[in-house]
Amino acid sequence: MPSLHRLFADDPMARVVTAGPRDEDELSVLGDLALESSAVDAPLVSDGPFVAVAVSKSDKTEFTHFLDGSQKTRLAMYYGLSPIYLAHTSAALLPRREREVLGIEAGAYREEFDFYVPSGLPIGDRLSRVEGIGVQIVTAEADATTLQARKAIVDAISDRRDSLEERLAQDFAEGRLLIDGGIGKALRGGREDRFVVGVVKSHRKQYFRSRERVETILGLEVGQRTTAFWRERDESQGVRAISFYLRLHERDDAGPLHGLVRVELPPDARFVEEMDAIAGWILCERAPSSLPDARYDRLLYPIRLVERHLKARQPSDVRLHALVGR
Amino acid sequence: MIGRVIGTERRPNTAYTFQFWADPTEKVGIGTLVKVEGDLEIDGTPVTVYGVVVEAHGYNDLDSALHEFMTLGASPDQAPPTERPEIRVYEAAVLRREPEEPIGAVPIGKVHLADEADVQKALRTDGYAASHGIAAGCYGSREEPMPVHLHAHFLLGPESGHLNMTGTSGLAAKTSFIQTLLQSIFARPEVFEGPGEGRGVAALLFNTKGGDLLFLDQPPATPLDETDVALYRAMGYEPQAFPNVEYYAPYESDHRSMRTLRKHPDLSPCRPITFGLAEIMDHLEVLLSRDDLDSKADSYIAYLKQMFVVRKSRLFREARLSELAGPEMHGAATIEDLVKIIDLQLEMGREGTLDRVDGHHFFTIEKVKNRLNGIDQRFKGVIATDGKGEGPLDAPFEPGKVYVIDVAKLSSREQDLVFSAIITKLRNRMELQELGVRHLVVMVDELNKYAPSGGRDTAIVRSLQDIAARGRYMGLTLFGAQQFRSRVDKEVVGNAATHVFGHIEAEELAQPGYSYFSSAVREKLGSLNPGEVLIKHPHFKQPIFLRFPRPACLNGSDGMRRYPAQTVSLGDQIVRVASDKGVNVQWVQDLLIERDPSEEALRRALNEIMRAGDQREVQRMLERLPKRIGAAVAAFDKDDPFA
Numbered sequence: 001m002p003s004l005h006r007l008f009a010d011d012p013m014a015r016v017v018t019a020g021p022r023d024e025d026e027l028s029v030l031g032d033l034a035l036e037s038s039a040v041d042a043p044l045v046s047d048g049p050f051v052a053v054a055v056s057k058s059d060k061t062e063f064t065h066f067l068d069g070s071q072k073t074r075l076a077m078y079y080g081l082s083p084i085y086l087a088h089t090s091a092a093l094l095p096r097r098e099r100e101v102l103g104i105e106a107g108a109y110r111e112e113f114d115f116y117v118p119s120g121l122p123i124g125d126r127l128s129r130v131e132g133i134g135v136q137i138v139t140a141e142a143d144a145t146t147l148q149a150r151k152a153i154v155d156a157i158s159d160r161r162d163s164l165e166e167r168l169a170q171d172f173a174e175g176r177l178l179i180d181g182g183i184g185k186a187l188r189g190g191r192e193d194r195f196v197v198g199v200v201k202s203h204r205k206q207y208f209r210s211r212e213r214v215e216t217i218l219g220l221e222v223g224q225r226t227t228a229f230w231r232e233r234d235e236s237q238g239v240r241a242i243s244f245y246l247r248l249h250e251r252d253d254a255g256p257l258h259g260l261v262r263v264e265l266p267p268d269a270r271f272v273e274e275m276d277a278i279a280g281w282i283l284c285e286r287a288p289s290s291l292p293d294a295r296y297d298r299l300l301y302p303i304r305l306v307e308r309h310l311k312a313r314q315p316s317d318v319r320l321h322a323l324v325g326r
Numbered sequence: 327m328i329g330r331v332i333g334t335e336r337r338p339n340t341a342y343t344f345q346f347w348a349d350p351t352e353k354v355g356i357g358t359l360v361k362v363e364g365d366l367e368i369d370g371t372p373v374t375v376y377g378v379v380v381e382a383h384g385y386n387d388l389d390s391a392l393h394e395f396m397t398l399g400a401s402p403d404q405a406p407p408t409e410r411p412e413i414r415v416y417e418a419a420v421l422r423r424e425p426e427e428p429i430g431a432v433p434i435g436k437v438h439l440a441d442e443a444d445v446q447k448a449l450r451t452d453g454y455a456a457s458h459g460i461a462a463g464c465y466g467s468r469e470e471p472m473p474v475h476l477h478a479h480f481l482l483g484p485e486s487g488h489l490n491m492t493g494t495s496g497l498a499a500k501t502s503f504i505q506t507l508l509q510s511i512f513a514r515p516e517v518f519e520g521p522g523e524g525r526g527v528a529a530l531l532f533n534t535k536g537g538d539l540l541f542l543d544q545p546p547a548t549p550l551d552e553t554d555v556a557l558y559r560a561m562g563y564e565p566q567a568f569p570n571v572e573y574y575a576p577y578e579s580d581h582r583s584m585r586t587l588r589k590h591p592d593l594s595p596c597r598p599i600t601f602g603l604a605e606i607m608d609h610l611e612v613l614l615s616r617d618d619l620d621s622k623a624d625s626y627i628a629y630l631k632q633m634f635v636v637r638k639s640r641l642f643r644e645a646r647l648s649e650l651a652g653p654e655m656h657g658a659a660t661i662e663d664l665v666k667i668i669d670l671q672l673e674m675g676r677e678g679t680l681d682r683v684d685g686h687h688f689f690t691i692e693k694v695k696n697r698l699n700g701i702d703q704r705f706k707g708v709i710a711t712d713g714k715g716e717g718p719l720d721a722p723f724e725p726g727k728v729y730v731i732d733v734a735k736l737s738s739r740e741q742d743l744v745f746s747a748i749i750t751k752l753r754n755r756m757e758l759q760e761l762g763v764r765h766l767v768v769m770v771d772e773l774n775k776y777a778p779s780g781g782r783d784t785a786i787v788r789s790l791q792d793i794a795a796r797g798r799y800m801g802l803t804l805f806g807a808q809q810f811r812s813r814v815d816k817e818v819v820g821n822a823a824t825h826v827f828g829h830i831e832a833e834e835l836a837q838p839g840y841s842y843f844s845s846a847v848r849e850k851l852g853s854l855n856p857g858e859v860l861i862k863h864p865h866f867k868q869p870i871f872l873r874f875p876r877p878a879c880l881n882g883s884d885g886m887r888r889y890p891a892q893t894v895s896l897g898d899q900i901v902r903v904a905s906d907k908g909v910n911v912q913w914v915q916d917l918l919i920e921r922d923p924s925e926e927a928l929r930r931a932l933n934e935i936m937r938a939g940d941q942r943e944v945q946r947m948l949e950r951l952p953k954r955i956g957a958a959v960a961a962f963d964k965d966d967p968f969a
Contacts, residue, residue: 099409287406291393
């Protein structure tokens with residue numbers, strides 16, 4: 001099987017690079033920096049003030065399945081100044097029975113392994129000769145800078161991973177599913193009757209603007225949630241969902257978002273009724289702890305297990321090095 | 327399939343060890359045999375590796391104990407909604423690989439529990455189990471025992487030989503294991519037939535404690551349970567007590583009855599074992615203090631033996647003295663005789679105003695005399711009164727027979743004498759190839775007492791070293807046992823090809839000799855139950871844990887309860903022996919009443935008929951019983967219902 005280095009050995013425009021095996025995935029860093037603020041406060045689901053609500057204490061949880069996606073990205077080469085990335089994206093849905101999160105069952109895992117190439121580069125044919133790896137052309141402006149090209153690739157990889165998660169979520173029928181992230185795409189196609197709950201750990205997009213909302217959200221104590229609001233439909237997040245903020249953990253010396261998650265529920269009246277119970281289940285999922293993961297304050301343990309399953313199936317650094325060929 | 331081999335850059339698999347993971351519910355533990363099937367093929371042969379588990383690790387994804395503490399809010403009884411996944415990782419040592427070459431690292435592959443065929447392959451018993459296999463016990467669960475065989479040529483010789491067993495007294499069941507192994511040996515007489523010196527196997531055992539080995543010919547007090555029966559069945563033979571056992575014991579100090587706990591009218595009687603003066607002279611180092619035996623005393627003792635014990639001689643060797651003493655020939659059959667000769671030498675020497683005789687100074691002679699004086703009193707019953715020893719070594723050993731020498735009621739010094747004399751005699755017979763069987767197994771317990779480490783140079787150590795070094799070529803096999811292997815002479819232990827370990831105390835396990843075992847194996851050795859052993863054999867690349875059945879004979883404590891020692895008259899003993907050999911009981915009783923022989927005649931007759939081969943010979947011997955004149959004391963117990 002030809003490596004990238006061999007394929008592009010005679011091309012003066014190509015420069016194959018090798019990231020160190022422990023180098024940080026630079027695209028995920030790039031992704032984290034992208035924040036969107038809201039121009040207005042999101043509309044509330046019910047009439048009334050936006051306040052902190054103490055969640056009824058629950059010693060049980062009824063989630064039966066857990067879904068998460070993962071990606072492993074490496075800068076493979078430059079063509080001119082355009083970066084070409086190699087990314088493995090995957091998603092898995094794991095069941096939990098009698099307190100045990102089981103392994104990946106048939107049909108509950110999806111993966112893709114592709115080069116991500118900015119459009120307009122004449123190298124697609126050569127890349128497609130690398131066995132077992134697809135080529136995704138990412139639309140980018142002809143005069144896009146390296147940073148812009150990278151941002152387009154970040155989005156493309158993220159979309160790819162989301163689509164894998166979305167397909168698994170759409171296939172889900174029986175049980176109560178907890179998704180790492182939003183549920184908008186999972187609910188597409190009029191499947192809003194299923195029991196699907198999303199826990200969003202990142203706060204790239206804000207749904208509050210006014211001072212009192214900011215104070216209410218950041219002032220949440222452990223075990224408190226906010227009044228429910230609508231997370232409106234949009235292109236990147238899919239259909240509209242009921243949402244609220246929930247404080248899982250608190251630490252005096254940590255930032256304001258420490259332990260704060262945003263929960264998404266399907267836009268159905270029964271979820272409004274069950275909202276408090278569901279918040280209780282999520283609080284219950286705080287044990288066992290996800291330590292030593294740095295995101296332990298927001299990362300629920302079953303989701304961490306799904307992540308670990310996914311990471312175990314990712315191509316090894318050695319394999320990535322072999323593909324790049326130097 | 328129970329798991330898969332794993333190898334990481336930090337802990338790669340090697341040619342001799344590998345790791346694999348398995349679900350915690352799989353029946354895998356220290357000592358489990360496993361088979362690895364790799365995808366790799368060499369010259370068309372799939373690579374298969376057999377291994378034994380030597381270490382086990384278990385963990386979950388917890389990074390720090392503190393995280394668990396924080397998770398549970400210091401409430402250990404709290405059960406979080408999700409259990410942390412738990413995994414077991416095992417380390418195994420390679421037993422065998424197929425193909426044998428090249429000896430490469432163990433491949434990443436599927437791991438299976440070994441079945442019976444796999445066990446045979448892993449331990450290489452597949453090549454010899456049918457032709458030369460001696461079942462040592464079983465591997466596997468109680469429900470599915472799989473026999474494990476030792477190679478007869480490597481257990482008893484001539485390829486290699488000797489067995490050494492280590493274990494805590496009372497917990498390791500050393501005696502039980504060796505009894506069972508002897509049963510396995512006797513169960514396969516065909517292995518020891520065919521071309522070669524002698525045929526068959528006999529065993530000579532020393533009973534050193536209570537009644538341990540005194541009831542080997544009796545069935546157990548309680549029937550063997552199903553597990554034990556299944557073990558015997560897997561090992562290939564039906565359990566039964568030893569059918570052919572002879573018991574020997576020294577006399578009591580009055581030389582009338584035997585010094586043994588096996589004294590019961592329902593049991594065949596013990597035969598006497600005594601030592602003549604010549605044997606005593608060879609083992610004076612056992613009887614005397616080491617300080618007494620300097621080179622001068624040693625030389626004088628050798629002189630006495632040569633002059634007066636082996637043959638008769640004139641009183642002095644030197645011509646001048648010899649003229650003085652006259653032509654009378656002197657010989658000694660007992661210590662008493664010898665002391666009289668020494669007295670005579672001293673007396674005549676002093677009359678001639680000499681300070682030495684035949685080159686030996688009076689001081690030396692006085693010293694030896696002093697030490698010899700009273701030996702026969704202190705070792706009464708062990709030393710023959712007529713200078714002629716008796717015992718099992720006077721005739722060739724018989725195949726399939728067990729000879730038990732009961733020394734349990736002897737003092738430590740007396741035990742040393744018996745043991746030393748027998749071992750030396752065995753060695754001599756071994757040298758002359760006069761054992762009479764292809765293999766004689768000698769079981770010696772308490773090796774750390776008889777062959778201690780530290781270089782003590784005694785006749786017994788030398789004999790044991792010699793047997794250990796050369797015995798296997800000459801048909802003499804040592805089954806040694808001890809509590810502390812680290813305290814036994816290295817040559818004696820090192821020459822054993824098969825090593826067995828029962829329960830061993832932690833202090834002993836901490837000795838450097840056990841560093842060969844992984845820490846988990848050492849831990850398991852420290853907690854083995856009776857009936858479980860770890861065994862090393864030349865054909866096994868790694869030691870294997872085995873289970874062996876309870877011996878199918880009466881153990882010492884049950885035997886003492888069932889057959890409490892009681893005085894049995896010589897007449898009753900004769901009736902019992904004659905009856906065992908098929909002679910009519912009434913005929914014997916009538917004969918004894920009619921002849922009313924003396925006690926001495928009865929004892930002689932008893933010894934003779936015990937050696938007799940068949941009924942006719944016994945009858946002939948009894949018919950020769952002399953009639954006592956003028957006495958009418960019945961020789962047998964009148965209360966005996968058979969009388």
